[in-house]
Amino acid sequence: MAEITYSFDAMPKILADIAQRLEVMERKIDALQSVPREDADAWLNLKDLCNYLPNHPAEQTVYGWTSTHFIPYHKKGKSIVFRKSEIDEWLRNGKRKSMGDLEKEAQAFVNSKRKARCV
Numbered sequence: 001m002a003e004i005t006y007s008f009d010a011m012p013k014i015l016a017d018i019a020q021r022l023e024v025m026e027r028k029i030d031a032l033q034s035v036p037r038e039d040a041d042a043w044l045n046l047k048d049l050c051n052y053l054p055n056h057p058a059e060q061t062v063y064g065w066t067s068t069h070f071i072p073y074h075k076k077g078k079s080i081v082f083r084k085s086e087i088d089e090w091l092r093n094g095k096r097k098s099m100g101d102l103e104k105e106a107q108a109f110v111n112s113k114r115k116a117r118c119v
Helices: 008-034 046-052 059-067 084-093 099-118
Strands: 074-076 079-083
Touching (some): 046 079, 046 084
Antiparallel strands (some): 074 079
16 A cells, blocks of 8 residues: 655645545434434334245235244234234244154143143
8 A cells, every 4th residue: 555645735635625524424424313223123014024025925925824823923903913023033043843843842732731730
C-alpha cells in the first residue's frame, strides 16, 4: 500500500473532507436507526407464511402440514396463524424425526400413562 503524504497547507481541506464524510455517515446511521425493525414475534397468516417460506408452498400444502403437526402453528378461533420466530426456528432445525425417535417417544408416553394409572 502506497503511503500518502499530506502537506501542512492541505490540512484544512483534508479536515473539511473528513468532516463531510462523517456527516454523511451520521445521516446514514440515523436513517438506519429510524427504520422499524421487523418483529421476530410477529404473527403471520397463511398467505403471509406461504410468501415467507423459501419454496413458497401452496396454501393447501401448509394446511396439510398443520393437520399432521409438521409445522408449528396456533389456532385463533377458526383461523390458523404462525409465529415468525417459531417458523424461523423450524426452518433452522429442519430435521424430521426418524421412525425410531417417534417409536421411543410413543413408548415413553405409554409408559408414563401406565405409571399414572397405577398410582
